[in-house]
Amino acid sequence: MKTRTLKKDKINVITLGCSKNIVDSENLITQLKANDFDVVHESNEPANVIIVNTCGFIDVAKEESVNTILQYAQIKSQGGIDKLYVTGCLSQRYKDDLEKEIPEVDAYFGTMELPALLARFNADYQHELIGERFIATPQHFAYLKISEGCNRTCSFCAIPLMRGKHVSRTIESLVEEAKKLASVGVKELILIAQELTYYGLDLYKKRALSELLTALNNVEGIEWIRLHYAYPSKFPTEIFDAMAVLPKVCPYLDIPLQHAADSVLERMKRQTTREEQKSLIELAREKVPGISIRTTFLVGFPGESEEEFNSLCDFVSEMAFDRVGVFKYSHEEGTSAHMLEDDVPEDVKQERADAIMEIQQSISWGHNQKKIGKYFRVLIDRKEGPYFIGRTMYDSPEVDNEVLIDAQKDFVRIGDFAWVEITDAEDYDLYGSVINQPSLSPSS
Numbered sequence: 001m002k003t004r005t006l007k008k009d010k011i012n013v014i015t016l017g018c019s020k021n022i023v024d025s026e027n028l029i030t031q032l033k034a035n036d037f038d039v040v041h042e043s044n045e046p047a048n049v050i051i052v053n054t055c056g057f058i059d060v061a062k063e064e065s066v067n068t069i070l071q072y073a074q075i076k077s078q079g080g081i082d083k084l085y086v087t088g089c090l091s092q093r094y095k096d097d098l099e100k101e102i103p104e105v106d107a108y109f110g111t112m113e114l115p116a117l118l119a120r121f122n123a124d125y126q127h128e129l130i131g132e133r134f135i136a137t138p139q140h141f142a143y144l145k146i147s148e149g150c151n152r153t154c155s156f157c158a159i160p161l162m163r164g165k166h167v168s169r170t171i172e173s174l175v176e177e178a179k180k181l182a183s184v185g186v187k188e189l190i191l192i193a194q195e196l197t198y199y200g201l202d203l204y205k206k207r208a209l210s211e212l213l214t215a216l217n218n219v220e221g222i223e224w225i226r227l228h229y230a231y232p233s234k235f236p237t238e239i240f241d242a243m244a245v246l247p248k249v250c251p252y253l254d255i256p257l258q259h260a261a262d263s264v265l266e267r268m269k270r271q272t273t274r275e276e277q278k279s280l281i282e283l284a285r286e287k288v289p290g291i292s293i294r295t296t297f298l299v300g301f302p303g304e305s306e307e308e309f310n311s312l313c314d315f316v317s318e319m320a321f322d323r324v325g326v327f328k329y330s331h332e333e334g335t336s337a338h339m340l341e342d343d344v345p346e347d348v349k350q351e352r353a354d355a356i357m358e359i360q361q362s363i364s365w366g367h368n369q370k371k372i373g374k375y376f377r378v379l380i381d382r383k384e385g386p387y388f389i390g391r392t393m394y395d396s397p398e399v400d401n402e403v404l405i406d407a408q409k410d411f412v413r414i415g416d417f418a419w420v421e422i423t424d425a426e427d428y429d430l431y432g433s434v435i436n437q438p439s440l441s442p443s444s
Contacts, residue, residue, distance in 0.1 A: 012047035017055025035123035054090035058330035140415035150194035182221030260315030292394035294323035300349030302340035368425035
């Protein structure tokens with residue numbers, strides 16, 4: 001008589017959206033692995049269970065999430081997988097609608113329902129794993145989520161609907177996690193949150209990001225610390241002081257400004273003005289000479305006139321940011337801007353986004369030309385075709401400049417640092433050759 005054997009589940013987690021979602025998937029995978037499940041992240045290996053971690057931020061992201069769910073729902077209906085689960089922001093925001101429209105999904109979970117998702121697998125949420133996690137990024141850098149949620153009331157933003165109010169993690173827990181990440185080879189920490197500058201207000205009754213940076217700067221093995229997603233209103237300028245004196249904190253700031261016309265900023269409920277934003281950027285450059293500033297802008301907001309858009313173009317030209325990203329306005333249910341008429345045509349939104357990026361392309365080319373002949377410490381991310389590809393301390397993964405090193409001339413190891421002289425530059429790429437470590441660096 002044959003003994004019946006049960007097939008062990010293999011789980012594949014698919015992550016859509018931003019770096020915050022990546023961290024959520026990493027924590028989910030860590031918990032599943034701790035419960036002895038065979039789980040992979042965005043793998044081509046055969047798996048009978050799929051978990052899709054969705055994004056619900058803007059129309060394009062929602063469409064990608066829905067299409068991904070439908071793709072796996074079809075595979076399930078054809079017998080290609082046994083179970084399909086959906087979690088994340090889209091599921092948090094549209095759970096009832098999704099259950100009706102895509103019933104092939106076995107269960108939907110919101111952004112704060114990790115224990116409930118684990119329960120589907122008869123897995124226990126293990127609190128002792130806090131600070132430990134599977135790393136989906138290359139092993140030498142990792143995102144460190146310092147808080148969850150947002151207390152801001154920007155009229156266009158649906159994040160508070162999906163992530164709730166701001167909740168900071170303690171400095172002690174973040175330092176402990178940083179130590180564990182360093183112990184497995186992480187050299188660069190990228191601090192992320194819905195809003196970095198609000199950090200600590202709920203726990204310590206004051207903004208405490210500079211104190212956190214000081215503590216993280218002392219973690220052995222961590223060499224770079226990078227700041228993402230800072231809000232310009234009531235910006236705690238002591239962050240610049242910390243950045244100037246703490247050697248591991250990169251002279252880099254991601255600070256989405258969204259617009260520059262005061263009338264648009266007011267409709268966006270950004271609680272700041274063009275002049276305040278300009279003064280903040282000038283102060284950053286004064287306190288941290290050479291700081292790299294990345295920002296994003298939103299075009300096509302309801303009522304955005306040609307005059308308001310031209311004001312934004314002038315601001316981009318005047319401020320000469322190091323990096324700029326552009327989003328087209330998405331009319332989101334549940335936001336206060338949804339009460340306004342979405343009156344800027346889609347083709348005009350696209351034209352305006354292209355115009356901003358054309359201005360920035362010229363600025364970026366100019367910045368990069370000034371780097372030729374200088375040398376920088378570069379962290380090597382990967383090998384691609386004939387090049388090793390890395391970044392300077394002024395550049396974040398995936399969104400900023402990359403340094404390309406000819407692999408036929410120079411050998412470097414992925415995850416290591418190398419000193420590189422820049423020999424040529426394009427709009428968004430730098431080319432360089434490996435050199436011996438200089439005794440004094442004019443660049444970084």
